[in-house]
Amino acid sequence: MSESAVGERVALTLPGERRSIGIVRLFVGGLAARLGLGYETMDDLQLALESVLLKAELRPEITLEATIGEDAVSLTVGPLSRDPLQPDAAGPNELDLGHLLSALVARTESTTRDDGCWLRLDVLVPAGSGTRVSQSS
Amino acid sequence: MSVSPDKLEENELLRAYHERGDQSARDKLVEANLPLARAIARRYAGRGEQLDDLVQVASIGLIKAIDRFDLERGVYFRTYAVPTIVGEIKRHFRDRAWAVHVPRRLKELNQMLSSLIQDLSAQLERSPTIAELAEAAGVEEEEVVEALESSRAYTAESLMAPAEEGSDLDRLQTLGVVEEAFERTEDRQLLATGLQALEPRERRIIQLRFQDGLTQTQIANELGISQMHVSRLIRRALETMREELEQGGVDADER
Numbered sequence A: 001m002s003e004s005a006v007g008e009r010v011a012l013t014l015p016g017e018r019r020s021i022g023i024v025r026l027f028v029g030g031l032a033a034r035l036g037l038g039y040e041t042m043d044d045l046q047l048a049l050e051s052v053l054l055k056a057e058l059r060p061e062i063t064l065e066a067t068i069g070e071d072a073v074s075l076t077v078g079p080l081s082r083d084p085l086q087p088d089a090a091g092p093n094e095l096d097l098g099h100l101l102s103a104l105v106a107r108t109e110s111t112t113r114d115d116g117c118w119l120r121l122d123v124l125v126p127a128g129s130g131t132r133v134s135q136s137s
Numbered sequence B: 001m002s003v004s005p006d007k008l009e010e011n012e013l014l015r016a017y018h019e020r021g022d023q024s025a026r027d028k029l030v031e032a033n034l035p036l037a038r039a040i041a042r043r044y045a046g047r048g049e050q051l052d053d054l055v056q057v058a059s060i061g062l063i064k065a066i067d068r069f070d071l072e073r074g075v076y077f078r079t080y081a082v083p084t085i086v087g088e089i090k091r092h093f094r095d096r097a098w099a100v101h102v103p104r105r106l107k108e109l110n111q112m113l114s115s116l117i118q119d120l121s122a123q124l125e126r127s128p129t130i131a132e133l134a135e136a137a138g139v140e141e142e143e144v145v146e147a148l149e150s151s152r153a154y155t156a157e158s159l160m161a162p163a164e165e166g167s168d169l170d171r172l173q174t175l176g177v178v179e180e181a182f183e184r185t186e187d188r189q190l191l192a193t194g195l196q197a198l199e200p201r202e203r204r205i206i207q208l209r210f211q212d213g214l215t216q217t218q219i220a221n222e223l224g225i226s227q228m229h230v231s232r233l234i235r236r237a238l239e240t241m242r243e244e245l246e247q248g249g250v251d252a253d254e255r
Helices: A018-035 A039-055 A097-104 B007-020 B023-043 B051-068 B077-101 B104-124 B130-137 B141-160 B168-174 B179-184 B187-196 B200-211 B216-223 B227-254
Strands: A002-004 A009-015 A058-068 A072-080 A107-113 A116-124 A132-134
Touching: A009 A018, A018 A039, A018 A058, A018 A072, A018 B130, A018 B141, A039 A058, A039 A072, A039 A097, A039 A116, A039 B130, A039 B216, A039 B227, A097 A107, A097 B200, B007 B023, B007 B077, B023 B051, B023 B077, B051 B077, B077 B227, B104 B130, B104 B141, B104 B227, B130 B141, B187 B200, B187 B227, B200 B216, B200 B227, B216 B227
Parallel strands: none
Antiparallel strands: A002 A132, A009 A058, A058 A072, A072 A116, A107 A116
């Protein structure tokens, strides 16, 4: 039996602390299980979010939103105190996050909202394995 | 009583070792700086690892610092050695200490998943899903997610987290570091500096993944190691690069 997950939105709000990274990874793991993402896609996405959280100036509370589309999953994280993709915001003590993310996810985009910067990461879902949830039992 | 050589003497020893291959100079440097390595190791005691083991790990970090030190940077050796030793201890916790905290069933499942990911990737010619791994392992999907997470979440998080209430870890991480020093060096140079800090295999993996665009599976096949091992090595390499870049800032400040 299969069930469409397209259009679903899952959100998680958690303390803006780096120790939240473990929870974020579990969130992505659960999402991967729900959507049938491959292990490698899941791992890349976890590393991408981990890198964002390690680099970004976190607010006391951050939200991670997953929006499931036809052929992609978008994860939006924020609010961040500044845009981590902006070259002038990249502290030279850090790795080039934009370059790192470009190898890990299909698309990145940062937008400014009233409460700060939000970063969106898109992961393409291979046909037949992503946005249709398979339930074998 | 201090056994540490002064800066001039230390530089002479470093020069003798690096330029003339004088092993006795290297031995003297190790001996003179062992109290530093022990002091750092003691700060990490009581986190589930024996002090003797931590001293051994710290000593390895010290030797790496001696071997990698670049005299042309013109900085005091200890400025370079402290973060290198701390980094070695952190890597030890990340790679080894999880076995202390993670329940045996998760540890065993994690090891099983490592093999299954490899086998199923070859069989399916793509990365397996969580459901496929769960079915092959005969467990629930949630257990798969939990086991995959268990191999890297526990100790790494506690060590990477910003210290609270002035913990020892925070003081160690910032020992000798003047963070305002970073502005003078360009990102690209620092990235190169970060890469230089990696061991050859880690550097190759980072280049394959982030410059050549190979997937973890492709890298695993190329190097003959498991995909999960590639994942761990990528994380470890990125952490090493971060540490090295922080250290580059220290060096720039002292020039």
